[in-house]
Amino acid sequence: MPQISVEYSAGLAGTFDRRGLGLAINRLTERTIDAKPESCKTVFRQSEELVVGTSGVTGDVQVFVEFQIFPGRTPEAKAALSEGVLELVARFVRPRPGSRLFTAVNIADIDRECYRNVVAVG
Template identity: 80%
Template sequence: MPQISVDYSSSLAGTFDRRGLGLAINRLAEETIDAKPDSCKTVFRQSEVLVVGTGGRPGDAQVFVEFQIFPGRSPEAKAALSEGVLKLLAEYVRPAPGTRLFTAVDVADIDRECYRNAALQG
């Protein structure tokens, strides 16, 4: 734990180093919420369509980062994690000129009693 998902607009696919960003996010989680290094798992999912409001623009793009973590972290630690991720997004994601980029981060507690995981060897 944590489980980290990064959803991003397809127009951003060639504009940033996903592995580099994932490693930076994982390091930040270690530093801010005391996550164990091997427990950070970050997945990237490309979105084909972004609709903003009732108008939107063809050049709109978004990166949304979601953390699922076990309870027990302080609100201050969660806020520091969110702020740190926004800074990393500004550093790593370089949209094309004219692109309106929306970024957001959510840190949510997962229900420890219901969560299960397994690692399988192939």
């Protein structure tokens, strides 16, 4: 744990180093909330369409980073992690000219009593 998901707009495909961003997020997570290196798992998912507002304007893009972590981290540590992730996204992701980049981070505590994890080795 933590499980980290990065959802990004299709308009950003091929424009940033996903592996580089993932490694940077994992390192930040280790430092900020004292996560073990091997427990940080970041997955990237491309979303096909982003609709903002009601004007019908297209071309906007989004990066949404979500963390699922075990409880026990302070609000200050979570806030520092959120701020750090916003800085990393700003460094790694550049929208194409004329588009707006919306970035958001959410950190949620998971229920330790219900969470299960299996690692299968092939």
